Amino acid sequence: MKNLRRAILLPLTGAILLxxxxxxxxxxxxxxxxGLPCLEDPAAQCRGMxxxxxxxxxxxxxxxxxxxxxxDGAILTGVDLSTTNLFGASLRGANLRGANLNGSELYAADxxxxxxxxxxxxxxxxxxxxxxxxxxxxADLDGTLLLRTSFGDANLNRASVENxxxxxxxxxxxxxxxxxxxxxxxxxxxxxxxELEALGAIVxxxxxxxxxxxxxxxxxxxxxxxxxFRFAMIAQMRTALAYLAxxxxxxxxxxxxxxxxxxxxxxxxxxxxxEDPDVTLPEGLQDIAALYALNNVSIAQRFNTEDPTRxxxxxxxxxxxxxxxxxxxxxxxxxxxxxxxxxxxxxxAALARSANDGFKERVTTYDIESGQWQPTPxxxxxxxQPGWGQLRTFGETSRQCRAGAPEIGADDVQEVIEIxxxxxxxxxxxxxxxxxxxxxxxxxIGHWHDIAAQLVRTKMKAGEIVPRDAIRLMTExxxxxxxxxxxxxxxxxxxxxxxxxxxxxxxxxYWNSYLGNPPFPAYPSGHAAVSAAASEVLARGLGEFEFxxxxxxxxxxxxxxxxxxxxxxxxxRVAAEExxxxxxxxxxxxxxDSEGGRRIGLCTADVHTER
Numbered sequence: 001m002k003n004l005r006r007a008i009l010l011p012l013t014g015a016i017l018l019x020x021x022x023x024x025x026x027x028x029x030x031x032x033x034x035g036l037p038c039l040e041d042p043a044a045q046c047r048g049m050x051x052x053x054x055x056x057x058x059x060x061x062x063x064x065x066x067x068x069x070x071x072d073g074a075i076l077t078g079v080d081l082s083t084t085n086l087f088g089a090s091l092r093g094a095n096l097r098g099a100n101l102n103g104s105e106l107y108a109a110d111x112x113x114x115x116x117x118x119x120x121x122x123x124x125x126x127x128x129x130x131x132x133x134x135x136x137x138x139a140d141l142d143g144t145l146l147l148r149t150s151f152g153d154a155n156l157n158r159a160s161v162e163n164x165x166x167x168x169x170x171x172x173x174x175x176x177x178x179x180x181x182x183x184x185x186x187x188x189x190x191x192x193x194x195e196l197e198a199l200g201a202i203v204x205x206x207x208x209x210x211x212x213x214x215x216x217x218x219x220x221x222x223x224x225x226x227x228x229f230r231f232a233m234i235a236q237m238r239t240a241l242a243y244l245a246x247x248x249x250x251x252x253x254x255x256x257x258x259x260x261x262x263x264x265x266x267x268x269x270x271x272x273x274x275e276d277p278d279v280t281l282p283e284g285l286q287d288i289a290a291l292y293a294l295n296n297v298s299i300a301q302r303f304n305t306e307d308p309t310r311x312x313x314x315x316x317x318x319x320x321x322x323x324x325x326x327x328x329x330x331x332x333x334x335x336x337x338x339x340x341x342x343x344x345x346x347x348x349a350a351l352a353r354s355a356n357d358g359f360k361e362r363v364t365t366y367d368i369e370s371g372q373w374q375p376t377p378x379x380x381x382x383x384x385q386p387g388w389g390q391l392r393t394f395g396e397t398s399r400q401c402r403a404g405a406p407e408i409g410a411d412d413v414q415e416v417i418e419i420x421x422x423x424x425x426x427x428x429x430x431x432x433x434x435x436x437x438x439x440x441x442x443x444x445i446g447h448w449h450d451i452a453a454q455l456v457r458t459k460m461k462a463g464e465i466v467p468r469d470a471i472r473l474m475t476e477x478x479x480x481x482x483x484x485x486x487x488x489x490x491x492x493x494x495x496x497x498x499x500x501x502x503x504x505x506x507x508x509x510y511w512n513s514y515l516g517n518p519p520f521p522a523y524p525s526g527h528a529a530v531s532a533a534a535s536e537v538l539a540r541g542l543g544e545f546e547f548x549x550x551x552x553x554x555x556x557x558x559x560x561x562x563x564x565x566x567x568x569x570x571x572x573r574v575a576a577e578e579x580x581x582x583x584x585x586x587x588x589x590x591x592x593d594s595e596g597g598r599r600i601g602l603c604t605a606d607v608h609t610e611r
Contacts, residue, residue, distance in 0.1 A: 039064075047085075050425060062100075070428065082120075090432060110432065112516070132516065133378055152379050173379060224287045224467045226460035232291045233453035233474065236298045237446055247443040247526055248388040248485045252359070253301050254449060255394060255482035258475040260297035260350035264290040264342045265468055286342065287467040293343035294471075297350050356392070363387030372496035373521035381519035389490025394608070398483035401603030403491045403524040403596030412590045416500045420587045423514060431586040433567055434527065434579045435515050444527045444579065445481055448534035451549055451572070452477045459542055473541045476608045480533040483604040488529045488597060489520075497523035500587060513587030524596030525589050528580035532601025535576035540609050544571035576601075 038046040039059050047067040055075040062080040067087040074094045082102040090110045097115045103123045110130050117137040125145045132152045141161045146169050153173040161181045224232075240253045264286055366383035368374055375381060393399055423431075436447045452474055459465040465473075499522045504511045548568045569575040580594040 067105075068429075070425065088432075090428075224284070224291065226457040229460060229467060229470060230453050230457040232294065233449065236294050237449050240298060240302070241446065245443075246384055247445055247530075248385045248489055250443050250445045251478070251482040251485040251530070252354070252357075252391070253298070254445060255475075255478040256301060256350050256354045257294050257298040258471070258478045259353070259394070260343075260347045261290040261294035262472050262475040263346035263349055264293050265472070267342050267345055284467070285339070287471070289339045289342040290346075290467070290471050292339050293346045293350075296343055296347040300347065300351055301354070358391045362390050366493070369496075371498075373492075373498050374502055375519060376499050376501055376517035379516075379519075383493075384518070384520045385489060386493050386520075389486055389488075389493055391486050393483040393486050393604075394479040395483055395604065398487060398604050398607045401483070401487045401600045401607070403488075403599050406495055406497050406523040406590075406592055406596060408497065408523070408590050408592050412592060413500065413503055416584070416587060416590060417504060417511070419585060420511075420514065423585060427582075427585040428514065430567070430578055430582045431515055434582040435586065436527075444530045445478075445485075447579075448477070448481065448530060451547075451575070452534060452538055454549075455538060455542055455547060455572070458547070465542070473537070476541070477534050477537045480537050480601070480604045480608040481530040483607065484529040484533040484597075484601045485526065487600050487604065488524055488526050491524050491596070491600070492521040492526075495523050496521050497593070500590060515583075515586030515588050517588050522589055523593045524600060525580060525583055525593040526597060527583050527589075528576075528594040528597030529601040529604075531576035531579040532598045533605045534601075535572040536602055536605035537609055538572045540605075544573065546570050547572070547575075549575065 036051075036054065038044045038049055039056075039061075045065050047065050047069060049066070049069045051066075051069055051071045051074050053073040056071075057075055057077055057079060060080055061076075061084050063083045065085045066089055067085050069086075069089045071094050072090050072092045074091070076091075076094055076096045076099050078098045079096075080100045081096075081104050082100050083104060084101070085105045086109050087105050088109060089106075091114050092110055092112045094111070094114045096111075096119055097117050099116075099119050101119055101121045101124055104121070105125050106121075106129045111134050112130055112132040114131075114134045116131075116139050117135050119136070119139045121139060121141045121144055123143045124141075126141070126149050127145055130150045131154045132150055133154060134151075135155045136151075136159050137155050138158045139156070139160075141159060142163055144161070144164045146161075146164050146166045150170040151174045152170050154175070156171075156174055156176045156179045159176075159179045161179060164181070166181075236257055237254065240250055240257070244250045244253055363386055366386040373383075375383070434444070434447070436444045456465065456470045456473060460467070460470060499513075499517050501511065501513050501517055546568065548566045567575075567578075569578070576598075580598055583589040584591050584594055
């Protein structure tokens with residue numbers, strides 16, 4: 001990353017911007033060409049095309065595949081987009097007034113500041129779609145799927161949102177006057193039902209659902225296969241995301257859960273807790289207990305049952321989660337007892353640590369002072385977790401991981417302005433791809449969790465890593481990221497550095513960043529820190545090899561792959577460097593922010609790989 005300043009200015013120097021530090025986008029070859037020729041062939045796949053600023057009013061786009069296309073500022077007035085696939089597309093500032101989007105796929109699309117007045121969105125999938133600041137006056141959203149959809153500062157005046165399915169939508173600052181929400185339902189059970197399904201898949205791996213185990217005296221091996229491991233990781237992240245949305249909170253939750261899982265391997269399950277010391281347990285039983293402990297700690301944190309003296313969450317009468325385990329192991333009570341015994345001990349230890357890490361005592365208020373970070377447009381959200389840097393780190397020496405005082409001057413400000421004026425298409429793609437505040441995983445913690453689980457699964461399938469080592473590696477990854485978050489937040493609220501948009505608007509009131517600004521100080525970059533931490537632990541634990549980031553797979557909570565535009569990297573370290581740069585390309589960080597974050601992340605990786 002030492003050459004990042006030279007590389008990042010490529011549009012100004014004529015060099016190729018991504019020569020040394022960015023991954024390649026696995027998109028159709030035509031993705032670098034304008035999209036109009038593609039539209040001329042009704043049967044052509046037009047995903048990933050560039051339609052930015054074009055007048056498309058003469059085209060019939062109904063049913064076309066425009067996933068991941070750039071439609072920023074395009075004119076789509078009155079266009080028929082019914083059943084069109086706009087998955088992950090960018091329509092920022094587009095004019096869609098009067099367009100027909102009936103039944104269209106807008107999953108994770110960016111429709112910020114677009115004109116959607118009077119648009120027909122009946123039955124559309126609007127999961128994680130970003131309508132920030134959009135005009136939806138009199139729009140028809142009847143029967144839509146609104147899961148984690150953002151309507152911040154949007155105009156929903158007189159909009160119809162009847163018979164919709166609504167879960168965790170953001171209406172902060174939105175105008176909902178005279179809008180109708182008749183018969184719309186809130187799916188509060190959605191995430192929890194998926195957790196139960198995931199746990200059912202886990203216990204099926206060692207009970208009669210997938211493999212007959214009638215006695216523990218046979219010494220039979222029970223194993224976690226790579227797909228089950230990946231599914232367990234997805235399920236545990238989903239549990240956290242069901243109630244957490246901020247990066248620091250998510251990092252603590254997952255690191256604590258992984259600590260509970262890896263702690264199982266510290267207990268001898270055949271010696272303690274048994275009436276018959278001669279019982280032979282199946283090989284691999286600790287792996288099953290580790291996944292059960294992972295689920296225990298995750299759910300305990302979600303439902304705020306972190307008191308380590310209360311183990312009722314581990315009893316079969318407490319809910320369907322444990323009922324699944326009990327039913328699946330009716331014929332193998334020794335297995336059940338061993339799993340619960342080890343999981344209980346490890347879960348209680350992890351939760352005891354969490355109960356005394358300073359979380360409850362942290363500062364939650366922030367005093368705004370002139371010349372320092374201030375809430376940023378358009379939402380002007382208050383400071384997020386100003387006291388997080390006070391928490392106890394997972395590694396004793398992680399508190400020595402500091403970024404140092406920022407050195408940001410007029411040249412750094414001008415650098416951000418010039419980058420914004422010369423953004424390439426691939427830089428935009430990268431900025432959106434790593435913009436984890438908006439799409440797919442929520443926070444860089446979830447993104448790197450998906451990458452780690454994907455790479456571990458690959459190594460497990462190749463027989464190069466066993467579940468015990470996989471779980472321990474995932475634990476190291478998350479403790480390194482959690483400590484990076486604590487120290488990044490310590491530095492953020494020590495130096496309170498303003499975002500580029502605040503500084504630049506002092507002389508150019510209309511300047512805007514390509515990405516939205518998160519509600520906390522700029523220096524150092526959290527994305528850069530956790531990316532460096534996770535990638536370094538993974539590189540040391542698994543080696544360096546090419547991979548394609550199929551992050552979209554993990555977001556839905558399902559094992560099947562979603563339609564996506566993945567990016568390919570020669571190794572995880574290169575991916576981390578691009579993740580850090582993507583925030584500069586997005587206009588929300590100075591390069592110094594990313595460099596400072598990287599120093600912290602590499603340091604916490606050292607702490608947790610040298611333990």
